[in-house]
Amino acid sequence: MADTVTAATGESKEDDKSRRDFLIVATSTVGAVGTGLAIWPFIDTMNPAADTLALSSTEIDISPIEVGQSITVVWRGKPVFIRHRSQAEIDESQAVAIADLIDPETDDQRVQKAEWLIMVGVCTHLGCIPLGQKSGEPKGEYGGWFCPCHGSHYDTSGRIRKGPAPLNLVVPGYEFLDDSTVKIG
Amino acid sequence: MASKFMENPVIKWVEYRLPIFSFIDHSVGSGYPTPRNLNYWWNFGSLAGVALVIMIASGIVLAMSYTAHVDYAFESVERIMRDVNYGWLIRYIHMNGGSMFFIVVYIHLFRGMYYGSYKAPREIVWIMGVLILLAMMATAFMGYVLPWGQMSFWGATVITNLFSAIPLVGDAIVTWLWGGFSVDNPTLNRFYAFHYLLPFVIFALVFIHLWALHVHRSNNPLGVEAKAPEDSIPFHPYYTMKDLFGMGVFMIIFMGFVFYAPNFFGEPDNYIKANPLVTPPHIVPEWYFLPFYAILRAFTADFFMYWPISWLMSAKLAGVIAMFASILLLLVLPWLDRSKVRSAKFRPIYKQFFWIFFLDCLVLGYIGAKPAEGSFIIIGQLATFYYFFHLIILIPLIGILERPRPIPESISAAVTK
Numbered sequence: 001m002a003d004t005v006t007a008a009t010g011e012s013k014e015d016d017k018s019r020r021d022f023l024i025v026a027t028s029t030v031g032a033v034g035t036g037l038a039i040w041p042f043i044d045t046m047n048p049a050a051d052t053l054a055l056s057s058t059e060i061d062i063s064p065i066e067v068g069q070s071i072t073v074v075w076r077g078k079p080v081f082i083r084h085r086s087q088a089e090i091d092e093s094q095a096v097a098i099a100d101l102i103d104p105e106t107d108d109q110r111v112q113k114a115e116w117l118i119m120v121g122v123c124t125h126l127g128c129i130p131l132g133q134k135s136g137e138p139k140g141e142y143g144g145w146f147c148p149c150h151g152s153h154y155d156t157s158g159r160i161r162k163g164p165a166p167l168n169l170v171v172p173g174y175e176f177l178d179d180s181t182v183k184i185g
Numbered sequence: 186m187a188s189k190f191m192e193n194p195v196i197k198w199v200e201y202r203l204p205i206f207s208f209i210d211h212s213v214g215s216g217y218p219t220p221r222n223l224n225y226w227w228n229f230g231s232l233a234g235v236a237l238v239i240m241i242a243s244g245i246v247l248a249m250s251y252t253a254h255v256d257y258a259f260e261s262v263e264r265i266m267r268d269v270n271y272g273w274l275i276r277y278i279h280m281n282g283g284s285m286f287f288i289v290v291y292i293h294l295f296r297g298m299y300y301g302s303y304k305a306p307r308e309i310v311w312i313m314g315v316l317i318l319l320a321m322m323a324t325a326f327m328g329y330v331l332p333w334g335q336m337s338f339w340g341a342t343v344i345t346n347l348f349s350a351i352p353l354v355g356d357a358i359v360t361w362l363w364g365g366f367s368v369d370n371p372t373l374n375r376f377y378a379f380h381y382l383l384p385f386v387i388f389a390l391v392f393i394h395l396w397a398l399h400v401h402r403s404n405n406p407l408g409v410e411a412k413a414p415e416d417s418i419p420f421h422p423y424y425t426m427k428d429l430f431g432m433g434v435f436m437i438i439f440m441g442f443v444f445y446a447p448n449f450f451g452e453p454d455n456y457i458k459a460n461p462l463v464t465p466p467h468i469v470p471e472w473y474f475l476p477f478y479a480i481l482r483a484f485t486a487d488f489f490m491y492w493p494i495s496w497l498m499s500a501k502l503a504g505v506i507a508m509f510a511s512i513l514l515l516l517v518l519p520w521l522d523r524s525k526v527r528s529a530k531f532r533p534i535y536k537q538f539f540w541i542f543f544l545d546c547l548v549l550g551y552i553g554a555k556p557a558e559g560s561f562i563i564i565g566q567l568a569t570f571y572y573f574f575h576l577i578i579l580i581p582l583i584g585i586l587e588r589p590r591p592i593p594e595s596i597s598a599a600v601t602k
Contacts, residue, residue, distance in 0.1 A: 046375065047364065048360060048371070052364070052365045056366075074461070074462065076365070076366035076367065077365060077367035077369050077461060078366060078461070079462050125346075125501060126342070126343040126347065127345075127346035129463065148464065148466050148467070149343065149468050151556075151557050151558060163485075164482075164486075164501060
């Protein structure tokens with residue numbers, strides 16, 4: 001068939017070429033989009049499932065926590081540190097010059113109520129749990145938390161001060177439902 | 186191949202329809218000419234193949250008694266150790282087999298570097314080898330997570346968190362890898378699926394590795410191509426026997442560990458069930474990852490290799506990139522090395538730097554096992570620097586500047602005189 005067209009006129013040969021170009025571009029585009037659409041479910045199926053997402057908030061009674069005490073609660077499978085800070089710790093955190101910080105954040109930006117420091121207890125370097133929650137544990141050079149895995153030091157506001165971690169300990173979304181209950185997530 | 190065998194009517198009937206017997210003969214038989222001068226360092230390729238088969242065989246049996254669920258994984262492994270018939274033996278074979286596999290593969294890799302086996306026309310053989318190493322590392326890492334001990338859990342946490350260093354999409358990628366907001370049941374399940382799949386991917390890569398190898402055939406200690414017939418001997422019986430003997434020695438060492446020191450390569454912490462709220466005081470990867478772990482940790486804010494790129498990325502990201510680059514760089518080794526001479530035997534300068542590089546890798550491994558403090562940090566940073574300095578600067582430079590010693594005319598000329 002191509003031969004007959006070629007034999008007839010040069011113009012129809014041109015027509016034929018552009019028609020085939022169109023068909024190739026159109027079918028390849030549909031094929032590529034279809035492949036993309038087929039791949040997406042296989043990628044997205046590895047993201048958190050609906051039941052995993054459903055477990056994303058938790059309520060905690062904070063009334064039994066004394067000043068200077070910390071507790072660890074589990075939220076989304078991760079530890080959350082809740083620390084009832086002493087006035088000395090609060091003063092120390094607020095006195096730090098912002099310019100000295102690796103990840104600059106004021107203490108006010110990290111707490112809703114100054115005496116309650118709430119943050120995800122996962123080192124921002126590679127995900128270990130920093131020490132410093134219990135009284136006997138090392139608290140690092142800045143009196144907060146110390147990650148034993150690769151030596152990151154956090155201060156009394158959970159800010160990174162020394163070591164390989166790039167960011168401060170993450171403050172999760174939370175709200176005080178009343179004076180003694182906090183809802184995380 | 187023995188012609189008597191090929192004249193058997195049944196063999197002939199099959200061969201006519203599926204030429205499998207001549208295929209075997211041309212692959213590992215008398216029809217595969219092999220350099221006559223291969224030394225014992227050439228045993229490690231076949232040993233790696235043996236290790237792969239042992240790992241797949243023991244792994245399939247273990248899978249029959251293993252439960253991939255966070256509530257049962259640890260207990261199911263303990264059940265394998267105590268209640269399943271010979272479960273302890275098969276698990277110890279699988280555990281130590283992983284270490285054995287890496288030992289023979291690392292020796293195989295250094296042999297290739299010493300004798301220049303990666304050079305033209307064997308670049309693809311080498312590249313497939315590096316890809317096999319990467320697939321092995323992924324498989325080993327995910328396999329180590331399955332017993333769901335403390336090191337399993339925290340190893341998985343630390344390594345998956347590496348991806349959070351990627352700008353913008355890092356956290357989304359980590360959540361995607363986990364299938365949740367921390368290493369948990371979905372993570373364990375997918376790691377099990379991949380741990381079962383990847384060995385077969387490795388098997389396919391090995392097939393391509395060997396396919397490319399059989400086109401230009403083995404390199405040899407002299408690094409000159411086998412040309413005349415007297416340069417070669419048939420693979421069977423000569424190298425089948427030599428490989429079998431090597432396998433005997435390998436199995437004695439392997440079984441020595443399995444029966445007398447089965448936990449030598451292990452970490453006691455992994456016999457404690459995973460606890461997401463307590464990090465072990467000292468997390469160390471398995472020994473075969475230690476040099477790369479040392480490179481990862483070398484990148485701190487005050488490391489001199491990080492200064493020039495500190496405006497561009499965090500030290501954490503730089504460490505992650507360096508760790509992956511340390512392996513990926515091997516892919517381009519055939520082009521970094523400008524020397525036409527393969528064997529270090531005839532390269533007096535390269536030979537010395539090869540051994541320094543080898544020592545450097547051992548130092549990195551030692552540092553990887555130590556806590557990141559004091560002089561260990563400095564030594565680790567210097568060793569990391571030297572690793573890249575060797576591959577990127579010294580190898581091309583030596584290739585250009587070095588005057589190699591005269592290479593022999595042929596294999597037979599060198600060995601029969």
